[in-house]
Amino acid sequence: MRVSETLIPTLREDPGEAETVSHRLMLRAGLIRKVAAGIYTYLPLGLRVLRKIECIVREEMNRAGAQEVLMPVASPAELWRETGRWDFYGKELLRFKDRHERDFCLGPTHEEVITDLFRREVRSYRQMPLNFYQIQTKFRDEIRPRFGLMRGREFIMKDAYSFDRDEAGARLNYQKMYDAYNRIFARCGLTFRPVEADTGLIGGSSSHEFMVLAETGEETIVYAEDGTYAANVERAEVLPPDPPTLPASRPLTAVSTPGRRTVEEVTKFLNITPSQLVKTLLYSTGKETVAVLVRGDHEVNEIKVKRLLGVTDIELVAPELIPGLTGAPVGFAGPVGLKKVRVLADWAVKASANFVVGANQADTHFIDANWERDFNVEQFADLRNAQAGDPSPRKDGTLKTAKGIEVGHVFMLGTKYSQAMKATFLDAQGQEQLAVMGCYGIGVSRVSAASVEQNHDAKGIKWPIPIAPFHVTLLPLSQSEPVTQLAESLYRTMEQAGIEVLWDDRDERAGVKFNDADLIGAPFHLVIGEKGLAQGQVELKLRQTGETKKIAPDQVITTLTALLQAAS
């Protein structure tokens, strides 16, 4: 492809709207342009990257026995009402009415549509197992789209849905998808890690997320440094500590802590460490208020709290309601003498003694508080986020933390949807059975952004070969006859050899071409200059390492072919 005939609007300066590396570079390299918040047009270069990823996804999905379909973007409300998600899904579901005033939505995911297909078309266990996938545009009206393609409202997703006769079959399909995902992300050249993920209140036996490891990731994962355990921090269990021998309790004493509200302020003021303090967070479930106690150096894991309470939603009590519950301003809540509120506490609290808590009185804390003696705890449980340094729940070492970008997830659905939508089949005994389902997603457009997060330098993108928009950028540095002629003939022979070339045939200065080539980030740059040509040589640069070598023009094809093959 010729640069002169392609829209590649590179930007010399950083666009003001972008902060994140991938967002900035994808705009600057002319891959994408914003149409509205979280909604982008893919320009030729961006689309080529997407197609490469899609191609890898297709190959591996097909290989894993899934079959491709394409479902509609718009779906009727009736289907969503059947599963209750029309009401449940909330504002993320973009709804509209057609000319007949019928309710529709833009599909954020397609369990309903595919389950409807299954129940209409599949009767017998003989037709199963089935696994359908599609690569399609999804729309989720995110509360806050951000970071370019990382969290858009409209994005490209590969979603797959499996239907099995039983639990065991579903587990097999799950495993196949898990393996396929590992191959897909490896082939995309990503450094990633599958981690155990929260299954939410949907239940189900297992769920794994595939995390691309990157500083800018929105998710926190924990993993055993020398072991195999890895999980999203939302999910990671924290083992109850071995019961320590608690020191003798000292008498509960109120101390004045004027204006000290936060853990940091209080511990600094009292000259103690955060682990010697127990913080009290008040949550509302909508029906009742509960107090959750965790150590000052720990964070409440709201998912764990929800699960323990068996509710779908909890919310920190609004600051203005706190005084009504504790009798004290915000920042001085504590469990001692707290009325009308269930008290839950993390295991770590049980392993503590003589700690500091709020006194439910303005500018006052208690020191040397002890559970049971000074207040009742209804239940101790695992209620906090795992942290670096915690022992792995698999007992395979100590946990470390990392940031990740979720690019895929595999999920055992069980019969949630088949039950709601009566998706049944007849088994060998002629009995009606519910299909056991799984669903499997890959954020295709997010993969491209994640790759940029992982592969870039100050100059621009460094695409891994398998998903690069082009293998080679061809850079003739002058408009002279011999240079142009060689460029043209190399361009042809490379194309014939199946090497994807972007030919920078613009009449631009060398510096401009070099900078654009670095920005766009094809893995190989082939430079034809007057000087080198006089010695019968062209220059091959590897974008990944910056390494360059001089080769004869007639070696170009063999050299590149070898390099490309080595990578695949």
Added chain:
RNA sequence: CGGGGCGUAGCGCAGCUCGGUAGCGCGCCUGGUUUGGGACCAGGAUGUCGGAGGUUCAAAUCCUCUCGCCCCGACCA
């Protein structure tokens, strides 16, 4: 939805405090010189100053409303 910020030429920004009819850099167009890491000279084009209303002799600038975008938080199959 709460907090913060920003909308001025294609892009990045100044001008707004203190009202007087819009500017800089890059890019773009023309001509010339240049040509291995974002050239130089000369000439040129480009703006509903996000939108609406108001105050005023006069509004990018002041006031009111509104729309959009970015960041932080809440939320997130």
